[in-house]
Amino acid sequence: MDDVWDLVVVGAGPAGSAAALRARQLDPGCRVLLLDRAAFPRDKACGDGIAAHARQELALLGLPGLLDDHRPTPRLSVTSPGGARVSAVVARPNHVVPRRVFDARLVEAARARGVEVRRHRVRTLTALGEHVVIDGHLVARAVVAADGANSAVRRLIGVPPSPDRHTAIAVRGYADVPPDDDEQVIVMQSEAWPAYAWSFPVGDGTANVGYGLLLPMLRQTGRPGREILHGRLARLLPLLGEVRSPVRDLRAHHLPLSSGRPVPGAGRVLLAGDAASLVNPLTGEGIYYALLSGRLAAEAAIGSPGDPLRAYRRGLRRALGRHLRTTDALALAARSPGFIDAAIAVAARRTEVFDLLVDVGLGAGTVPPRLAAAVALRWLKNFT
Numbered sequence: 001m002d003d004v005w006d007l008v009v010v011g012a013g014p015a016g017s018a019a020a021l022r023a024r025q026l027d028p029g030c031r032v033l034l035l036d037r038a039a040f041p042r043d044k045a046c047g048d049g050i051a052a053h054a055r056q057e058l059a060l061l062g063l064p065g066l067l068d069d070h071r072p073t074p075r076l077s078v079t080s081p082g083g084a085r086v087s088a089v090v091a092r093p094n095h096v097v098p099r100r101v102f103d104a105r106l107v108e109a110a111r112a113r114g115v116e117v118r119r120h121r122v123r124t125l126t127a128l129g130e131h132v133v134i135d136g137h138l139v140a141r142a143v144v145a146a147d148g149a150n151s152a153v154r155r156l157i158g159v160p161p162s163p164d165r166h167t168a169i170a171v172r173g174y175a176d177v178p179p180d181d182d183e184q185v186i187v188m189q190s191e192a193w194p195a196y197a198w199s200f201p202v203g204d205g206t207a208n209v210g211y212g213l214l215l216p217m218l219r220q221t222g223r224p225g226r227e228i229l230h231g232r233l234a235r236l237l238p239l240l241g242e243v244r245s246p247v248r249d250l251r252a253h254h255l256p257l258s259s260g261r262p263v264p265g266a267g268r269v270l271l272a273g274d275a276a277s278l279v280n281p282l283t284g285e286g287i288y289y290a291l292l293s294g295r296l297a298a299e300a301a302i303g304s305p306g307d308p309l310r311a312y313r314r315g316l317r318r319a320l321g322r323h324l325r326t327t328d329a330l331a332l333a334a335r336s337p338g339f340i341d342a343a344i345a346v347a348a349r350r351t352e353v354f355d356l357l358v359d360v361g362l363g364a365g366t367v368p369p370r371l372a373a374a375v376a377l378r379w380l381k382n383f384t
């Protein structure tokens with residue numbers, strides 16, 4: 001057996017790298033091992049949209065300038081399923097950075113902070129008193145499982161996968177766009193609702209374009225997933241702005257939505273990011289929640305080694321409790337596309353509502369009762 005690691009992190013996406021970075025930030029002497037089955041840089045199916053809220057997390061992790069060489073994306077346009085549209089400058093700009101670049105930078109930053117990074121696919125896990133043994137030879141005081149939507153560690157500790165009704169699936173690709181395109185475009189679809197297509201310009205004359213929907217809606221079609229996802233993206237492309245080339249590098253993946261989140265771990269194993277089903281059910285945004293939960297998991301593992309899970313649950317509740325209850329409720333209301341039509345129509349008229357919806361969709365925002373009432377009123381009016 002190896003020596004004992006203070007923390008072993010499984011998966012080096014944003015959640016895992018954030019956990020490793022935070023652990024060494026809190027205790028520069030602690031031994032942290034970051035495992036990933038892939039060699040970095042590696043691609044990951046994603047829209048590559050990095051919200052301002054995620055950059056705030058990067059700053060907390062001591063990496064405020066990680067994306068400074070990438071152009072910010074100041075505008076966001078959202079079209080509702082019924083055609084209401086808002087296009088406005090966001091209060092704090094988002095970024096669009098391909099995951100091949102973003103994730104590799106995080107891993108490099110972790111390595112530079114003294115984290116040991118190894119290529120290793122985790123297959124087994126055993127609780128042994130105050131330790132966890134991985135694959136028979138890696139011994140850890142605590143484990144952060146950040147191994148993504150189809151988390152093997154989650155399965156190994158007996159936490160069931162997200163139910164289909166709380167899982168989305170989306171495809172993304174890249175296409176050429178005008179180099180000065182600086183607007184993130186989201187076009188929601190009433191067909192197979194809830195569903196939407198997007199174009200997120202990278203800033204180098206290309207954009208990440210994609211289409212996603214709930215897994216049961218895809219299954220209902222009875223057709224191969226690839227045919228539906230690729231076909232609908234091709235059909236919706238003309239709505240996404242000036243796309244100048246065919247879409248290349250198509251890649252799809254599941255999004256486990258927070259409306260179906262499980263207990264966030266067992267014993268000394270803490271689930272973070274997609275492994276904890278923390279993707280926003282309204283937008284499909286997951287990077288911010290991955291960075292945040294990874295950070296909180298490390299804080300619990302290093303700060304409360306006696307009972308890290310209890311500390312982690314408390315941390316998650318403080319940071320995201322109200323927000324998650326808000327998005328649970330909104331995801332239910334949004335089953336009626338008319339609710340989203342009303343919300344976007346209100347946001348188009350009132351900047352503070354637009355800003356608030358951005359905070360709810362991309363960050364830890366909540367909805368004040370007065371605003372909920374204004375949207376509900378408009379929604380009801382549309383019925384009468």
Ligand SMILES: Cc1cc2nc3c(=O)[nH]c(=O)nc-3n(C[C@H](O)[C@H](O)[C@H](O)COP(=O)(O)OP(=O)(O)OC[C@H]3O[C@@H](n4cnc5c(N)ncnc54)[C@H](O)[C@@H]3O)c2cc1C
Pocket residue numbers: 010011012013014015016035036037038044045046047048049050051120121122123146147148149151152153169170171172210251252253254255272273274275279284285286287288290
């Ligand atoms: C098409 C699509 C578009 C999206 N668009 C956006 C967007 O624009 N903005 C946004 O914020 N979010 C978006 N998301 C969600 C976002 O991609 C995820 O929420 C985010 O990647 C979660 O990060 P993570 O670190 O939890 O997991 P991941 O990024 O999936 O990283 C998990 C890592 O674990 C490794 N791993 C897996 N199994 C093992 C194992 N057994 N042993 C060792 N390593 C293992 C993998 O190789 C991987 O590197 C999108 C998702 C999809 C599918």
